[in-house]
């Protein structure tokens with residue numbers, strides 16, 4: 298019981314705020330996927346890793362952000378500007394289904410957050426055709442999230458480690474979001490795009506999420522050649538739109554217990570302590586494998 302309390306305290310205080318990712322992703326066998334994990338700036342210089350296993354403490358290292366394992370199909374890269382760790386998994390096999398952890402290595406900072414990967418033989422429960430999309434400043438981009446699920450509740454579009462917009466639509470960091478849902482496709486239309494909207498998002502249907510990256514570029518290139526009569530600022534300045542939509546009700550925090558942290562299900566953890574002991578497989582120390 299003491300251990301249970303300690304685990305909950307540790308993960309609630311460190312894990313919840315400091316690393317965030319999606320909670321459950323489905324992918325079809327032999328396809329590829331990119332999973333982003335956001336981390337607090339405090340850990341920018343720590344080595345990050347991906348590990349595999351039901352329990353973080355006992356999970357096995359798969360790859361590190363310095364690529365030391367030279368994994369053939371999984372690469373982990375750390376963007377220190379955006380504080381985002383991206384995990385790219387290629388040619389995924391059924392045996393790779395299960396629980397993964399985005400972890401931060403360091404003497405005092407043992408922090409990890411889990412995500413579940415469901416590898417399906419047939420079509421995945423929720424997928425996109427392309428995870429990397431682009432749009433222009435003041436323009437729009439539409440994300441199509443396809444689902445093959447019996448239920449279609451819980452539709453939302455969220456910024457990774459940020460706010461969400463529900464099916465009714467609304468504003469997200471100043472961009473206008475319209476979500477429609479027809480024939481197994483959730484279409485998320487983001488318009489009035491700003492440069493700051495660049496980043497990782499995820500669409501969600503039921504308990505599945507799918508990460509999507511959006512890059513918003515400026516129209517500078519176009520403007521330079523056509524700006525003899527109009528200045529760039531005038532051409533592309535946008536009216537402030539915060540007064541046009543009353544959307545407070547459509548916001549929800551991404552930091553619900555479901556998505557916010559790894560060891561959130563403490564009751565579950567304690568129930569399984571017995572089986573943890575049985576499965577005990579110590580992780581080799583990352584620093585020792587560095588040598």
Ligand SMILES: *[C@@H]1O[C@H](CO)[C@@H](O)[C@H](O)[C@H]1NC(C)=O
Pocket residue numbers: 375376377378379495
């Ligand atoms: C980090 O992300 C920024 C913004 O998306 C991008 O411009 C930059 O190239 C990335 N850096 C690396 C090392 O991937």
Ligand SMILES: *[C@@H]1O[C@H](CO)[C@@H](O)[C@H](O)[C@H]1NC(C)=O
Pocket residue numbers: 435436437438488
């Ligand atoms: C939305 O984007 C499309 C293609 O990217 C473009 O043709 C259209 O003009 C844009 N609409 C607005 C209102 O920006």
Ligand SMILES: *[C@@H]1O[C@H](CO)[C@@H](O)[C@H](O)[C@H]1NC(C)=O
Pocket residue numbers: 466475476477
């Ligand atoms: C969202 O898009 C749908 C379909 O294009 C449209 O019917 C609806 O009016 C739009 N909603 C908003 C709030 O713009």
Ligand SMILES: *[C@@H]1O[C@H](CO)[C@@H](O)[C@H](O)[C@H]1NC(C)=O
Pocket residue numbers: 437438439486487488
């Ligand atoms: C997305 O919204 C913009 C602005 O309302 C609109 O011009 C564009 O046609 C929409 N795109 C799609 C694919 O519905």
